[in-house]
Amino acid sequence: xEIFHNLIYGFSVALSLQxxxxxxxxxxxxxxxxxxxxxxxxxxxxxxxxxxxxxxxxAAMIMLAGIYYGAQYGGSTTxxxxxxxxxxxxxxxxxxxxxxxxxxxxxxxxxxxxIGSFIAxxxxxxxxxxxxxxxxxxxxxxxxxxxxxxxxMGLVTAAVLAQGDMVKSLAMVVLxxxxxxxxxxxxxxxxxxAFDIPELTDGISFVVLAVGMFAVAEIVSNLGETEERQVxxxxxxxxxxxxxxxxxxxxxxxxxxxxxxxxxxxxxxGPAIASFSSYMVEKKLAKDPSRFGKGAIEGVAGPESxxxxxxxxxxxxxxxxxxxxxxxxxxxxxxxxxxxxxxxxQVMTQNPDLFWGLIASMWxxxxxxxxxxxxxxxLWVSLLKVPYRIMFPAIMAFCCIGIYSVNNSALDVYMAxxxxxxxxxxxxxxxxxxxxxxxxxxxxxxxENLRRALLISRGDATVFFTRPxxxxxxxxxALILVIMIAPAVxxxxxxxxx
Amino acid sequence: xxxxxxxxxxxxxxxxFILIGAGAVFIARDYPIGSATRMGPGYFPVALGxxxxxxxxxxxxxxxxxxxxxxxxxxxxxxxxxxxxTIIFGYLMDHGGFVPALVALVFASAAAGDEFKxxxxxxxxxxxxxxxxxxxxxxxxxxxxxxxxxx
Numbered sequence: 001x002e003i004f005h006n007l008i009y010g011f012s013v014a015l016s017l018q019x020x021x022x023x024x025x026x027x028x029x030x031x032x033x034x035x036x037x038x039x040x041x042x043x044x045x046x047x048x049x050x051x052x053x054x055x056x057x058x059a060a061m062i063m064l065a066g067i068y069y070g071a072q073y074g075g076s077t078t079x080x081x082x083x084x085x086x087x088x089x090x091x092x093x094x095x096x097x098x099x100x101x102x103x104x105x106x107x108x109x110x111x112x113x114x115i116g117s118f119i120a121x122x123x124x125x126x127x128x129x130x131x132x133x134x135x136x137x138x139x140x141x142x143x144x145x146x147x148x149x150x151x152x153m154g155l156v157t158a159a160v161l162a163q164g165d166m167v168k169s170l171a172m173v174v175l176x177x178x179x180x181x182x183x184x185x186x187x188x189x190x191x192x193x194a195f196d197i198p199e200l201t202d203g204i205s206f207v208v209l210a211v212g213m214f215a216v217a218e219i220v221s222n223l224g225e226t227e228e229r230q231v232x233x234x235x236x237x238x239x240x241x242x243x244x245x246x247x248x249x250x251x252x253x254x255x256x257x258x259x260x261x262x263x264x265x266x267x268x269x270g271p272a273i274a275s276f277s278s279y280m281v282e283k284k285l286a287k288d289p290s291r292f293g294k295g296a297i298e299g300v301a302g303p304e305s306x307x308x309x310x311x312x313x314x315x316x317x318x319x320x321x322x323x324x325x326x327x328x329x330x331x332x333x334x335x336x337x338x339x340x341x342x343x344x345x346q347v348m349t350q351n352p353d354l355f356w357g358l359i360a361s362m363w364x365x366x367x368x369x370x371x372x373x374x375x376x377x378x379l380w381v382s383l384l385k386v387p388y389r390i391m392f393p394a395i396m397a398f399c400c401i402g403i404y405s406v407n408n409s410a411l412d413v414y415m416a417x418x419x420x421x422x423x424x425x426x427x428x429x430x431x432x433x434x435x436x437x438x439x440x441x442x443x444x445x446x447x448e449n450l451r452r453a454l455l456i457s458r459g460d461a462t463v464f465f466t467r468p469x470x471x472x473x474x475x476x477x478a479l480i481l482v483i484m485i486a487p488a489v490x491x492x493x494x495x496x497x498x
Numbered sequence: 499x500x501x502x503x504x505x506x507x508x509x510x511x512x513x514x515f516i517l518i519g520a521g522a523v524f525i526a527r528d529y530p531i532g533s534a535t536r537m538g539p540g541y542f543p544v545a546l547g548x549x550x551x552x553x554x555x556x557x558x559x560x561x562x563x564x565x566x567x568x569x570x571x572x573x574x575x576x577x578x579x580x581x582x583x584t585i586i587f588g589y590l591m592d593h594g595g596f597v598p599a600l601v602a603l604v605f606a607s608a609a610a611g612d613e614f615k616x617x618x619x620x621x622x623x624x625x626x627x628x629x630x631x632x633x634x635x636x637x638x639x640x641x642x643x644x645x646x647x648x649x
Contacts, residue, residue, distance in 0.1 A: 165557075389608070393608045394604075413585070428568050430568075
């Protein structure tokens with residue numbers, strides 16, 4: 001069996017001392033920021049990119065991935081114990097998780113979240129291993145039209161599924177694409193929107209954009225809110241779920257995993273959507289839906305499995321197609337590029353150590369999370385007592401050092417400051433920044449593929465509709481748009497975002 | 499009329515997209531457009547700028563119809579001080595050194611918060627600076643001078 005052969009190879013890479021260490025740092029940091037509200041995986045990964053410059057690509061990616069799925073995990077801990085979601089994806093866990101904690105069942109809630117995440121992570125690992133190679137093989141046959149249509153689909157889905165106004169999200173995508181144009185045009189050598197600033201001819205660095213919009217602007221916005229952290233710390237007495245808990249949870253865990261994996265492959269869907277839909281499904285399927293909201297363990301098991309499966313399956317599209325399906329994946333893609341690896345279907349054949357090592361490390365990382373975190377729950381919760389006024393200057397310091405060290409350029413720092421200012425304005429105007437970042441990363445690729453596609457077809461735009469795979473993406477894009485514009489869905493969506 | 503538009507989030511969002519879109523088209527008018535077969539460097543940006551402009555008009559009109567206001571506070575202090583702190587850091591990294599840049603950044607950032615306890619900020623500055631020097635300069639070997647005189 002080739003899958004086993006590949007996975008064993010992956011584990012041999014991931015189990016090297018260096019990679020284990022970076023995996024540990026990644027999941028540790030991930031849990032940390034997952035627990036702390038006010039700083040998410042996006043800002044953390046952007047901030048820590050420079051730290052990975054001197055690290056080999058495999059170790060760097062293992063660490064960054066660990067931060068991402070570790071954060072999903074950490075977010076659930078505080079949701080359950082203090083009713084404070086560290087990440088958006090664990091908002092839904094608050095509902096029943098916190099109720100369980102109030103009833104003195106914090107231990108089982110935490111344990112089932114951990115076990116669910118672990119099972120979901122394990123299944124997702126196998127899924128990536130099974131579907132990765134055929135997907136990459138298919139992607140190798142993609143030409144410029146297919147890539148363009150696929151990216152279009154990704155951007156439209158991301159915008160449509162983002163929180164808030166759909167048209168604004170689409171406008172932000174276009175703005176991101178425009179920002180991606182800044183710099184030297186590869187075909188003509190002409191510098192565009194560079195305003196005779198030499199540094200700008202290399203384009204805007206996505207680290208600058210991400211840190212400005214997601215760290216600086218986030219801090220500004222947090223400082224505006226009067227913070228009230230009521231820490232009702234539930235005593236975690238017995239950890240292990242009862243036999244009845246397990247029996248109730250196994251179905252939600254498996255369904256959550258399936259939902260999360262499916263959503264994870266779809267471009268543009270965040271982990272929040274996966275966990276939310278899992279909760280809805282469990283509530284619908286339950287024999288007694290009234291238990292939900294009053295500490296039903298299914299309401300913890302399902303969503304927590306779903307968001308973890310989603311987080312991991314996001315890597316499938318990123319690694320095999322070279323296309324980011326979320327803002328975090330856009331950062332991962334940037335990290336790959338910085339490491340000198342061209343993203344795309346060839347990664348699997350040219351850098352098998354990276355592909356299989358990363359996948360295996362995710363399983364190991366999930367195991368570490370279970371083993372490390374359950375005993376350390378007390379430590380994480382005590383972190384919440386650190387006041388924000390101590391935290392945010394430290395975050396600022398790390399961000400600024402991080403940005404400066406990418407190109408040793410003060411201009412990058414000034415630009416991050418600028419994006420911090422406009423980033424906060426965008427928040428106020430309720431223009432979501434995540435679609436912008438996605439557009440920014442995909443912009444140059446999209447332009448390149450659009451040009452190539454039209455060059456091959458001699459300017460005939462029907463090329464996107466005559467090739468079957470491209471047509472498929474186009475139909476899917478149109479369907480998504482039509483469904484979302486349909487009044488009934490629109491109404492429900494508004495309720496959902498409220 | 500104007501008072502109706504104050505704090506109208508969609509009106510201003512639309513206005514912003516219109517301005518950026520129009521600006522992009524205006525700047526890109528000098529770039530050769532080319533044809534669909536052989537696109538020039540101006541083709542993509544002009545198309546995007548136009549699209550952004552149209553989105554902007556739609557959003558603006560929606561704003562005038564729906565009249566939804568902006569939510570929450572503006573946190574003006576942080577909005578002004580944090581970017582300035584960042585700029586000071588960038589400037590001092592080029593013209594001062596790692597230590598003064600970091601000290602200035604942490605101090606200025608702390609001033610953006612609601613509470614500024616002098617002793618606490620001094621202690622935090624020292625701890626953060628020492629930790630960063632250890633991590634970035636010694637462990638990660640980033641090649642920055644620590645002080646102006648060590649340049």
